[in-house]
Amino acid sequence: MSAREIDYLLIGGGQASALAAKKLRERTPDGSVLLVGREFDPPYERPPCSKGYLQGIFERDEAFILKPEWYSQQHVELMCRTTVTALDPDTRIAKLSTREEVHFGQALIATGANVHRLHVDGSELDGIHYLRTLPNADAIREDLADSEHVVVVGGSYIGCEVAASLARIGHAVTIVMQEHHPLERGFGEHAGGFFGDLLQSHGITLHGGDELERFEGDGRVAKVVTKGGLELPADVVVIGAGVTPEVRLAKAAGLEIGERGGIRTNSKLQSSVPGIYAAGDVCEYDSVIHGHPLRLEHWDVACAQGETAARNMLGDDVDHDTVPYFFSDIADWASLEYVGPAYDWDREVLRGSFVAGDFTIWYLRERRVLGALTVGRSDELDIARRLLRERTVLDDAQLARLGDRNAEITMIG
Ligand SMILES: Cc1cc2nc3c(=O)[nH]c(=O)nc-3n(C[C@H](O)[C@H](O)[C@H](O)COP(=O)(O)OP(=O)(O)OC[C@H]3O[C@@H](n4cnc5c(N)ncnc54)[C@H](O)[C@@H]3O)c2cc1C
Numbered sequence: 467m468s469a470r471e472i473d474y475l476l477i478g479g480g481q482a483s484a485l486a487a488k489k490l491r492e493r494t495p496d497g498s499v500l501l502v503g504r505e506f507d508p509p510y511e512r513p514p515c516s517k518g519y520l521q522g523i524f525e526r527d528e529a530f531i532l533k534p535e536w537y538s539q540q541h542v543e544l545m546c547r548t549t550v551t552a553l554d555p556d557t558r559i560a561k562l563s564t565r566e567e568v569h570f571g572q573a574l575i576a577t578g579a580n581v582h583r584l585h586v587d588g589s590e591l592d593g594i595h596y597l598r599t600l601p602n603a604d605a606i607r608e609d610l611a612d613s614e615h616v617v618v619v620g621g622s623y624i625g626c627e628v629a630a631s632l633a634r635i636g637h638a639v640t641i642v643m644q645e646h647h648p649l650e651r652g653f654g655e656h657a658g659g660f661f662g663d664l665l666q667s668h669g670i671t672l673h674g675g676d677e678l679e680r681f682e683g684d685g686r687v688a689k690v691v692t693k694g695g696l697e698l699p700a701d702v703v704v705i706g707a708g709v710t711p712e713v714r715l716a717k718a719a720g721l722e723i724g725e726r727g728g729i730r731t732n733s734k735l736q737s738s739v740p741g742i743y744a745a746g747d748v749c750e751y752d753s754v755i756h757g758h759p760l761r762l763e764h765w766d767v768a769c770a771q772g773e774t775a776a777r778n779m780l781g782d783d784v785d786h787d788t789v790p791y792f793f794s795d796i797a798d799w800a801s802l803e804y805v806g807p808a809y810d811w812d813r814e815v816l817r818g819s820f821v822a823g824d825f826t827i828w829y830l831r832e833r834r835v836l837g838a839l840t841v842g843r844s845d846e847l848d849i850a851r852r853l854l855r856e857r858t859v860l861d862d863a864q865l866a867r868l869g870d871r872n873a874e875i876t877m878i879g
Pocket of ligand 1: 479513597624792793
């Protein structure tokens with residue numbers, strides 16, 4: 467079978483690929499575009515999987531990033547349930563699971579990430595779930611029907627969102643996590659304390675500073691046993707233990723992989739092979755804003771990177787220079803927003819009040835803002851973006867203003 471010609475091959479049927487396809491078609495009707503994704507559904511938003519869709523208040527087709535008919539209307543060929551099995555960067559031929567071969571002009575690898583699985587005794591029992599896809603959310607919902615006790619393993623945002631969603635629809639939920647407070651790893655113990663109190667105030671039981679030892683049950687999970695000696699009844703378990711970038715295709719093709727496990731790209735999202743780009747969860751790019759490589763698992767980053775990659779495929783030659791943004795909804799109890807990412811900060815400045823659930827935490831190192839987390843004060847994120855971009859060193863008076871909820875801060879810096 468001879469390889470057919472495609473100008474733009476988009477590998478991975480998720481957020482980044484869909485936004486790349488959209489950007490390509492916004493800019494030009496020319497050039498053939500093929501989007502290949504291994505899932506059953508056309509590209510969809512993952513955030514509802516742990517929020518409204520899991521609660522049953524958000525319809526499946528509302529999650530589709532583009533209407534299914536958009537692809538044919540825009541002459542974008544969409545192949546679902548198809549995997550790209552091999553990529554030859556020299557001949558520019560991609561092999562598909564359909565046995566077809568595609569000769570491409572340029573390619574985007576946006577293969578996302580896979581959940582990190584915990585292999586402990588009993589992990590094969592029924593009732594134990596991970597959450598990455600719409601079908602995963604369907605399986606959790608089906609399993610919940612007769613359940614009394616849900617245990618969520620992991621205190622990251624997936625764990626917190628799932629726990630909140632399931633508690634909101636009436637389930638008894640317990641979280642077991644290594645951290646002392648939920649969300650502490652990304653946002654520190656003060657923010658973690660706030661989110662912990664919030665979850666507990668809605669009836670969720672938290673066991674921090676502990677770890678999963680094993681599952682027990684006869685065919686189906688009945689108990690979660692922790693290293694700290696807890697024995698928690700459970701008929702449904704959801705594990706949120708992080709993800710690993712899906713780099714198998716890129717690795718086999720000889721593309722450079724970075725220290726954070728993603729496909730290493732330059733600031734324009736081009737991989738070590740000219741004409742092959744990466745975007746989204748799988749992409750480890752040189753951030754011109756941060757001055758070091760970054761790999762992030764944020765919805766907004768995947769969207770923005772899909773667009774940057776498409777622009778560069780069209781010859782724009784631009785850096786990916788958007789300040790990374792993240793959001794998370796803890797049921798309808800609180801929405802957090804964040805720009806950063808901040809690591810190794812030496813100071814946190816709080817503006818507003820945890821008690822009122824209306825605050826921003828500024829994360830600083832050597833008086834420079836590295837990031838900001840907010841609940842209820844979205845407009846302050848623009849200031850954080852600017853301070854982060856400009857790497858402004860703040861003096862004592864400016865720091866005091868950042869922390870004073872009544873002080874004007876738009877002029878800082
Ligand atoms: C439950 C859940 C909730 C989330 N909530 C939030 C949130 O509130 N806020 C936020 O900022 N972020 C959130 N995220 C993260 C966000 O959704 C991801 O960062 C984003 O989806 C990444 O997009 P992507 O295109 O890089 O990868 P994905 O969306 O994972 O898409 C990659 C696709 O490529 C496919 N694929 C892999 N290999 C191949 C291959 N060889 N051939 C063909 N197809 C392949 C995969 O099956 C997958 O469908 C959430 C994620 C999950 C799972």
